[in-house]
Amino acid sequence: MLIYTQDSGNYSLKLEKTVDKTFMKYKGGYNIRLSNPPTGNVLALPTPEQLFLTRHIADIYFDELMVSPDEKVDQGQALARCNKGPLNMHAPMAGTVKYITDNQIILGQLNSNTAPTKVTPGSTQDTIFSSGCFIHINEVYSGKIPAKDSIPQAIFVRIANLDNYVMASEIELMGSLQEFCSGLKLLADISKDTILHVVVTKKQAVLAKKIKNDTADISNIELVTIPPRYGLDNTRLIADRWGYRADQHIWSISPQGIFALARAVNQGEKTTYTYMSVSGPAVNRPQYYKVPLGYPIADLLKASEVKDCPVRVINGGVMSGIELAADQTGVTGDIAGLTVLENNSARKLLKFARFGLDDRRFEDFFTTDMQGEVRACVSCGYCQSVCPAGLLPDYLHKLLYCNDLDRAQSAGLNKCVHCGLCSFICVSKIELTEQFIKGQAQLKAEQHKSSEGQA
Amino acid sequence: MKFIHDIFDSLRPAFADNRKLSKLKPLFDATENFFFSAGLTTSTGPHVRHSMDIKRFMSMVIVALIPCVLAGFYLFGWRIIPIIITSYLVGGLVEVLVACLRKEEINEGFLVTGLLFPLTLPPDTPLWIVAIGVAFGVFFGKEIFGGTGRNLFNPAITGRCFVALAYPTHMSGWIEPGSSVFGRIFDFWPFSMLWGATAPEAVTSATPLLAVKTGQQPEWLDLFIGNSTGCIGETSTLAIIIGAVILLAFKIANWRAMLATLVSFFALAAIMHYFQPQRFASAWFHLLAGGIMFGAVFMVTDPVTGPATNIGKYIYGTLIGVITILIRNLGGYAEGMMFAILLGNTAAPLIDYMVIKVYNRQFIQEGRT
Numbered sequence A: 001m002l003i004y005t006q007d008s009g010n011y012s013l014k015l016e017k018t019v020d021k022t023f024m025k026y027k028g029g030y031n032i033r034l035s036n037p038p039t040g041n042v043l044a045l046p047t048p049e050q051l052f053l054t055r056h057i058a059d060i061y062f063d064e065l066m067v068s069p070d071e072k073v074d075q076g077q078a079l080a081r082c083n084k085g086p087l088n089m090h091a092p093m094a095g096t097v098k099y100i101t102d103n104q105i106i107l108g109q110l111n112s113n114t115a116p117t118k119v120t121p122g123s124t125q126d127t128i129f130s131s132g133c134f135i136h137i138n139e140v141y142s143g144k145i146p147a148k149d150s151i152p153q154a155i156f157v158r159i160a161n162l163d164n165y166v167m168a169s170e171i172e173l174m175g176s177l178q179e180f181c182s183g184l185k186l187l188a189d190i191s192k193d194t195i196l197h198v199v200v201t202k203k204q205a206v207l208a209k210k211i212k213n214d215t216a217d218i219s220n221i222e223l224v225t226i227p228p229r230y231g232l233d234n235t236r237l238i239a240d241r242w243g244y245r246a247d248q249h250i251w252s253i254s255p256q257g258i259f260a261l262a263r264a265v266n267q268g269e270k271t272t273y274t275y276m277s278v279s280g281p282a283v284n285r286p287q288y289y290k291v292p293l294g295y296p297i298a299d300l301l302k303a304s305e306v307k308d309c310p311v312r313v314i315n316g317g318v319m320s321g322i323e324l325a326a327d328q329t330g331v332t333g334d335i336a337g338l339t340v341l342e343n344n345s346a347r348k349l350l351k352f353a354r355f356g357l358d359d360r361r362f363e364d365f366f367t368t369d370m371q372g373e374v375r376a377c378v379s380c381g382y383c384q385s386v387c388p389a390g391l392l393p394d395y396l397h398k399l400l401y402c403n404d405l406d407r408a409q410s411a412g413l414n415k416c417v418h419c420g421l422c423s424f425i426c427v428s429k430i431e432l433t434e435q436f437i438k439g440q441a442q443l444k445a446e447q448h449k450s451s452e453g454q455a
Numbered sequence B: 001m002k003f004i005h006d007i008f009d010s011l012r013p014a015f016a017d018n019r020k021l022s023k024l025k026p027l028f029d030a031t032e033n034f035f036f037s038a039g040l041t042t043s044t045g046p047h048v049r050h051s052m053d054i055k056r057f058m059s060m061v062i063v064a065l066i067p068c069v070l071a072g073f074y075l076f077g078w079r080i081i082p083i084i085i086t087s088y089l090v091g092g093l094v095e096v097l098v099a100c101l102r103k104e105e106i107n108e109g110f111l112v113t114g115l116l117f118p119l120t121l122p123p124d125t126p127l128w129i130v131a132i133g134v135a136f137g138v139f140f141g142k143e144i145f146g147g148t149g150r151n152l153f154n155p156a157i158t159g160r161c162f163v164a165l166a167y168p169t170h171m172s173g174w175i176e177p178g179s180s181v182f183g184r185i186f187d188f189w190p191f192s193m194l195w196g197a198t199a200p201e202a203v204t205s206a207t208p209l210l211a212v213k214t215g216q217q218p219e220w221l222d223l224f225i226g227n228s229t230g231c232i233g234e235t236s237t238l239a240i241i242i243g244a245v246i247l248l249a250f251k252i253a254n255w256r257a258m259l260a261t262l263v264s265f266f267a268l269a270a271i272m273h274y275f276q277p278q279r280f281a282s283a284w285f286h287l288l289a290g291g292i293m294f295g296a297v298f299m300v301t302d303p304v305t306g307p308a309t310n311i312g313k314y315i316y317g318t319l320i321g322v323i324t325i326l327i328r329n330l331g332g333y334a335e336g337m338m339f340a341i342l343l344g345n346t347a348a349p350l351i352d353y354m355v356i357k358v359y360n361r362q363f364i365q366e367g368r369t
Helices: A124-130 A177-188 A202-214 A235-241 A255-266 A297-303 A359-365 A382-386 A393-401 A405-410 A421-425 A432-454 B002-015 B020-035 B054-102 B109-119 B127-141 B155-166 B191-195 B208-213 B220-225 B237-249 B255-275 B283-288 B292-299 B310-330 B337-366
Strands: A003-007 A010-014 A023-026 A030-033 A039-044 A051-054 A078-082 A087-090 A094-100 A104-111 A137-139 A154-158 A195-201 A221-226 A250-253 A273-279 A287-292 A311-315 A337-342
Touching: A124 A255, A154 A177, A154 A235, A154 A255, A177 A195, A177 A202, A177 A255, A195 A202, A195 A235, A202 A221, A235 A250, A273 A297, A287 A297, A297 A337, A382 A393, A382 A421, A393 A405, A393 A432, A405 A432, A421 A432, B002 B020, B020 B054, B054 B109, B054 B127, B054 B237, B054 B292, B109 B127, B109 B155, B109 B292, B127 B155, B155 B337, B220 B237, B220 B283, B237 B255, B237 B292, B255 B283, B255 B292, B255 B310, B283 B292, B292 B310, B292 B337, B310 B337
Parallel strands: A039 A287, A154 A195, A154 A250, A195 A221, A273 A337
Antiparallel strands: A003 A010, A023 A030, A051 A104, A078 A087, A094 A104, A137 A250, A273 A287, A311 A337
């Protein structure tokens, strides 16, 4: 439960659990205990030696350089630009540009005690893009960062983020609720026709009520309540359910983005830092961090005391996360958390007979172990029972296995949101999610080809 | 446990590609993977996987069958042990041979077939019948379709159907369960079966389903506990219910098909009994006697041969339940479960096709395909 203490007109939130990150719940009655979820308060780390600023974020690439090596930069100064927008990449701290590579801009001799450059005042939509808080926003259907002049039909505010081991929204909301609500109001002001859906879980009823009270004067804010089951928090699924279509501009924004926007408009602050978690079974000190963008990931892992074993670092939650690219050395805005898993390939004697039947003891198995050999699908139906999109993954698998894309499409292949639950639960250890991602890409390529043919 | 690992390590080179034993590599792999988990790691997301794999899935069915095996052992004595061993040996041989020929892994599904099949046989079946039945079931019921996961018919039922139709005289070795407290545990008569001789005490008394047609009604409690003649695994309803609880508690079997079979069966039996009580036995009797419970719990819930969709499972179960009671009450056979399951297996792909067609319509209507 969230506890509110009213002090001088500001609601400050005291951290208590509303989304239980120690249990992984999903459709089909599964409830799995996790070891080492991120806990405690947010830790600010000391200023590092260098910042590694990645020039790729989502679909954009900051190609146009605005600084040269050995140049001194202020906090918030634009370092590079991309044509889309145009959008700028800001220096999170004052310092000196050390190296510039194709992928990164590296800052050294950092100084965190200088006055930052302010955002030039403008409309809310301009501020989103000029302050840099666009890194917390993406288009629901394409996954891209929205274009600067596009007016969204709807915006989903993802307070409910149920993927495990990543940032609990309470941490992000630990600032003041008033600030959060002022951010919501700013977003709602973008256009009177834009509907703002605030997605919360049933357990966050108290929080939802507070938000509703504080934003009572705005007509285009709607609360969306979802059951606390992983997969159902996917914004694409919710957007589908609300009747939006793939050709519409639907934005998804995290609570961090709301705060960043509020600060950018009210105080003129640029987005220079992010909240993230480092946790997982292979970490001794699971922790939330507030770090400047570009913070060295190696330093973060060191601060979290990664266990002395071969590990795999995953960008995102344990289900939907992807392995962190080897060349990514700095924190980017699209990282909500790092999950560290033991990279285990030890062969266990009579493993199938060691009944980990109690799902709550599952933590013993929580490594990158495949847990079995690949076999033919036996149609056990587990994947159907967990699929949040209501698909028939086993049927889709059989269609894709014989390359029947047309029928796979009519069976709803495009509705797959890559939550990973079907692969996770599969008895025959079939790479269902991977197969669906490939199938969707193939479909897209074919549609592209046919539309070109028509033109 | 390192020494077991060392044994495998020392044996592995002998099965390498160009060595003498390379043809037996699937057997070696299966044995090794039985003892040691594969030790593979995930390559794509999600990076963790659930600990339930196909080995555990199949082992759980065997665990659920143990009450039935114990009940059969108690009721019919030692003679069931050689039957089960024969089934495993011959069935395993066919499985290994086919796997070696095809150069594929040995499928774990056979472990279930090897135990299910003998439990559907009369207790005094000659061992050569067991061998023929399981070999036919595994080969024609499963392997020619491509192995576990691709088979159309339940291999155990296919094998049973074959021997029941081809050797009907050898498939009536019914035995009265032991009358003492110890059942037939202390009767030791396995050897006579080698040449098909009937055990001296084995009475070829009719099963309850045959008896009821001539007007004899067995005791309810006897039927429930299993103190009646019948196939090895099917007589004790109590043991089957324990197995069903295990299957459902660990989510191995889907309850939908099981429930649909029993409910439709019971409902139609009750309706028929209501209108002609002299001609048709009561629904409770039908539920407890014969193979309906065993079939509904262990055969109908076979995921491979049934429909994959949940709605399909209801239709499938209903079909099997209805056909069973129709054969029992109106057909020439006393028991209809075997034929009903085979007919259901045949219909399962069609049921799936229809259900999915209706199901897909919602995607097409939404226009988001």
